[in-house]
Amino acid sequence: MEPFTFRNGELYAEGVAAAAIVEELGTPCYIYSRAMVESQWLAFDQAFGGREHLVCYAVKANSNLAILNVLARLGSGFDIVSGGELERVLRAGGEPSKVIYSGVGKTVREIGRALETGIHAFNVESEAELEQINQVAGGLNKIASVALRVNPDVDINTHPYVATGLKESKFGIPIDMAAGVAADARHLPNIRLVGLACHIGSQLTEMAPFIEALERVLELVDDLNDSGVDLAYLDLGGGLGIGYYDEQPPEPDEFVMALMEKLQTMGTRYRHLQIIIEPGRAIVGNAGALLTQVMYLKHNGSRNFAVIDAAMNDLMRPALYDAWHEIIPFAQHSQQEAYLYDIVGPVCESGDFLGRDRELAIAAGDYLAVLSAGAYGSSMSSNYNTRPRAAEVMVDGDRFHIIRRRETIDDLMSPESLLPESQVVK
Numbered sequence: 001m002e003p004f005t006f007r008n009g010e011l012y013a014e015g016v017a018a019a020a021i022v023e024e025l026g027t028p029c030y031i032y033s034r035a036m037v038e039s040q041w042l043a044f045d046q047a048f049g050g051r052e053h054l055v056c057y058a059v060k061a062n063s064n065l066a067i068l069n070v071l072a073r074l075g076s077g078f079d080i081v082s083g084g085e086l087e088r089v090l091r092a093g094g095e096p097s098k099v100i101y102s103g104v105g106k107t108v109r110e111i112g113r114a115l116e117t118g119i120h121a122f123n124v125e126s127e128a129e130l131e132q133i134n135q136v137a138g139g140l141n142k143i144a145s146v147a148l149r150v151n152p153d154v155d156i157n158t159h160p161y162v163a164t165g166l167k168e169s170k171f172g173i174p175i176d177m178a179a180g181v182a183a184d185a186r187h188l189p190n191i192r193l194v195g196l197a198c199h200i201g202s203q204l205t206e207m208a209p210f211i212e213a214l215e216r217v218l219e220l221v222d223d224l225n226d227s228g229v230d231l232a233y234l235d236l237g238g239g240l241g242i243g244y245y246d247e248q249p250p251e252p253d254e255f256v257m258a259l260m261e262k263l264q265t266m267g268t269r270y271r272h273l274q275i276i277i278e279p280g281r282a283i284v285g286n287a288g289a290l291l292t293q294v295m296y297l298k299h300n301g302s303r304n305f306a307v308i309d310a311a312m313n314d315l316m317r318p319a320l321y322d323a324w325h326e327i328i329p330f331a332q333h334s335q336q337e338a339y340l341y342d343i344v345g346p347v348c349e350s351g352d353f354l355g356r357d358r359e360l361a362i363a364a365g366d367y368l369a370v371l372s373a374g375a376y377g378s379s380m381s382s383n384y385n386t387r388p389r390a391a392e393v394m395v396d397g398d399r400f401h402i403i404r405r406r407e408t409i410d411d412l413m414s415p416e417s418l419l420p421e422s423q424v425v426k
């Protein structure tokens with residue numbers, strides 16, 4: 001579906017004029033389409049047909065409580081990477097029994113809390129972590145269900161910062177060491193090994209690396225089977241990309257069906273395995289936009305700048321990964337002269353740009369929408385330069401709801417304190 005469209009030359013999000021939202025809330029402001037978030041999740045879920053499965057939304061992509069709640073209402077599971085994300089899922093009404101806990105550095109406290117709430121399983125990334133979980137579970141008199149997150153050493157075509165499946169990456173257990181770790185796990189009394197997991201990277205636009213990873217993981221399932229380990233699930237991670245520019249990744253249903261087809265051709269011995277996936281970006285990425293206002297136009301000889309009121313602290317992806325986001329004006333028709341603009345924010349860094357060399361016919365005061373900003377936008381935002389984080393809005397048909405109010409300067413400073421008055425020594 002297309003959540004952002006033009007009606008009579010004006011930008012709309014579902015049935016709401018973008019102009020009406022900024023009039024009420026000001027800018028910068030994130031907006032999300034509820035219908036798109038839901039339809040993306042459902043597309044993943046329904047493509048599994050009768051196969052036992054769980055779609056665990058990757059909370060890190062966008063952890064706003066309202067987004068989590070909308071997904072929890074559909075029956076979504078959640079992939080978390082911290083105790084904070086676990087509390088968000090619980091507060092949003094997510095079921096702990098559908099939570100998968102990933103990440104290389106789980107603390108003792110986080111492990112304990114996850115065990116208390118009764119999560120589905122931990123995806124374990126090292127032998128040391130396995131022993132730690134065993135110990136914490138022992139102290140609580142519980143058995144921890146775990147999957148080994150293996151690193152299948154698959155090379156993928158994505159930004160190096162978001163590739164995770166290569167041998168040299170910090171993630172996962174090298175696949176050739178996994179059988180040894182599984183054997184050791186048998187001697188840990190408070191561990192039950194129930195699955196294998198892998199996640200090879202993010203913003204992948206082709207099926208081939210996913211299929212390759214699946215083949216390698218299935219070989220390991222066979223090895224483990226031969227040594228008497230009977231697994232209950234396979235977690236194939238997230239990573240399905242979206243169209244930012246001209247990429248044409250598989251749709252969620254095509255992604256799931258390609259995996260299911262591969263599983264089927266590999267034989268009937270995997271039929272009993274529950275399949276878990278952890279998509280983040282593909283669910284929320286194109287459902288969100290960052291709305292911003294042009295404050296000043298600057299023509300410096302050879303370059304033209306549009307200084308906007310959103311910045312790298314609001315959307316870090318262009319600065320961090322040189323990521324490309326489409327930037328469009330709210331109004332389709334303009335009397336202004338078009339220039340090639342660098343779209344820059346007020347932060348004191350040369351890396352503070354949201355787009356470069358964009359042809360736009362704009363004037364100071366105009367509003368712009370930065371598209372494909374629903375994933376890793378607000379969740380990676382910061383207060384750098386003491387900038388309050390943007391407001392967030394969920395559009396639902398012809399209504400909209402504020403799902404995060406704009407931070408105030410007081411919010412930002414409230415955890416801080418001054419030193420005590422200095423004592424005057426006489």
Ligand code: LLP
Pocket residue numbers: 058061079102103162199201202203237238239240278279280281282317321375376380
């Ligand atoms: N599962 C695990 C274990 C992950 O590490 C990730 C993402 C996901 C699932 C979800 O991946 P997705 O379906 O969203 O691709 N900040 C970067 C992306 C970092 C992804 C980190 N891991 C960006 O803005 O492009």
